[in-house]
Amino acid sequence: MTQISTDTLAQDESAGGTMRGLIKHHAGTGLAFSDDRPIPSVGPREVRIKVKKVGICGTDRHIWEWDEWSAGRVPVGIITGHEFVGHIDAVGSAVTQYTPGQRVSAEGHITSGADYNSRTGNAHIAADTTIFGIDRDGCFADYIVVPESNVWPVHPDIEDKYAAIFDPLGNAVHTVMAAGVSAKTVLISGVGIIGLMAVTVAKAAGASRIYCTDINPPRLELAKELGATDAFDARDSAWIEQVRRDTYEGVDVLLEMSGAPMAMDQGFRALRNGGTAALLGLPARTVDFDFNKHIIFKGCTVLGINGRKMWDTWYQMEKLLLSGRLELDKVITHEYPIEEFDKAFETMISGAGIKVLMNL
Numbered sequence: 126m127t128q129i130s131t132d133t134l135a136q137d138e139s140a141g142g143t144m145r146g147l148i149k150h151h152a153g154t155g156l157a158f159s160d161d162r163p164i165p166s167v168g169p170r171e172v173r174i175k176v177k178k179v180g181i182c183g184t185d186r187h188i189w190e191w192d193e194w195s196a197g198r199v200p201v202g203i204i205t206g207h208e209f210v211g212h213i214d215a216v217g218s219a220v221t222q223y224t225p226g227q228r229v230s231a232e233g234h235i236t237s238g239a240d241y242n243s244r245t246g247n248a249h250i251a252a253d254t255t256i257f258g259i260d261r262d263g264c265f266a267d268y269i270v271v272p273e274s275n276v277w278p279v280h281p282d283i284e285d286k287y288a289a290i291f292d293p294l295g296n297a298v299h300t301v302m303a304a305g306v307s308a309k310t311v312l313i314s315g316v317g318i319i320g321l322m323a324v325t326v327a328k329a330a331g332a333s334r335i336y337c338t339d340i341n342p343p344r345l346e347l348a349k350e351l352g353a354t355d356a357f358d359a360r361d362s363a364w365i366e367q368v369r370r371d372t373y374e375g376v377d378v379l380l381e382m383s384g385a386p387m388a389m390d391q392g393f394r395a396l397r398n399g400g401t402a403a404l405l406g407l408p409a410r411t412v413d414f415d416f417n418k419h420i421i422f423k424g425c426t427v428l429g430i431n432g433r434k435m436w437d438t439w440y441q442m443e444k445l446l447l448s449g450r451l452e453l454d455k456v457i458t459h460e461y462p463i464e465e466f467d468k469a470f471e472t473m474i475s476g477a478g479i480k481v482l483m484n485l
């Protein structure tokens with residue numbers, strides 16, 4: 126995973142050039158725009174991609190706000206961002222699968238491929254995972270360099286605005302598909318960006334009834350527009366009895382997307398005995414949780430969901446998008462040129478926008 130190039134052709138191609146980028150410039154709030162970042166060179170097994178469109182993730186918000194998690198992980202000075210689409214601009218001397226000009230996105234989880242999980246089909250939970258835009262330079266820039274093994278070629282019938290958000294869409298698809306929702310009743314707790322995507326994915330995947338909870342009434346309305354059977358304000362837990370009555374003692378599947386302790390407690394109360402819970406939302410701190418009542422006596426299956434499966438989830442995403450059954454246009458609310466990144470982040474952080482894109 127070295128970025129020190131031994132490929133003379135690639136080094137020549139990048140010699141002396143500079144590019145635009147959004148840099149985590151200091152250990153505090155915000156990002157800084159730079160237009161004199163050196164264009165990165167490619168190593169033998171890497172490709173350089175000219176970035177066209179990027180998505181702002183909840184993780185980028187944490188890095189912007191410089192919370193405890195970011196301060197403990199993200200190196201100051203890196204280019205941020207990990208959701209993007211672009212075109213290959215240069216390839217290393219040992220790259221065999223790609224050529225310049227191809228439209229691509231990339232899986233953000235980078236591993237050496239040598240650990241136990243990478244070798245057994247679970248590279249998304251590899252012990253040595255690093256993520257671009259978090260641990261090393263990301264995609265909020267004119268160019269990004271990624272290992273050839275992380276590249277995903279984009280199907281010609283998939284528009285850039287969808288290809289730019291494969292990363293979060295993949296979280297939603299991975300969660301929904303891991304739980305299995307076909308002909309099942311489903312509760313989605315938390316309808317932020319990924320929760321809303323999960324609504325349309327669960328509907329496309331054949332869920333029987335989809336219930337949603339959140340504490341944001343406009344998002345609950347949007348969840349209904351995207352296909353939720355009903356959507357409830359989690360601040361009043363009366364909905365649990367109603368849902369349990371309507372679903373033979375509780376929903377078959379819980380997709381936990383909020384990380385909020387209250388939503389977890391409510392979600393497991395609404396889950397029937399023997400049901401499946403897939404957990405994607407990250408609690409901010411250790412949670413007080415009733416294991417006996419919610420898991421052990423309930424006999425339920427609990428799945429931790431991290432990232433996207435390489436490459437199962439990516440193929441599933443492509444097929445779902447090409448089916449025409451995903452409704453993402455109401456979730457992608459704003460686009461800005463990268464120079465207006467302040468406005469873009471403000472739109473996302475204030476909640477005025479949901480998925481906000483930036484164009485390079």
Ligand SMILES: [Zn+2]
Pocket residue numbers: 182183184207208292293
């Ligand atoms: Zn993300």
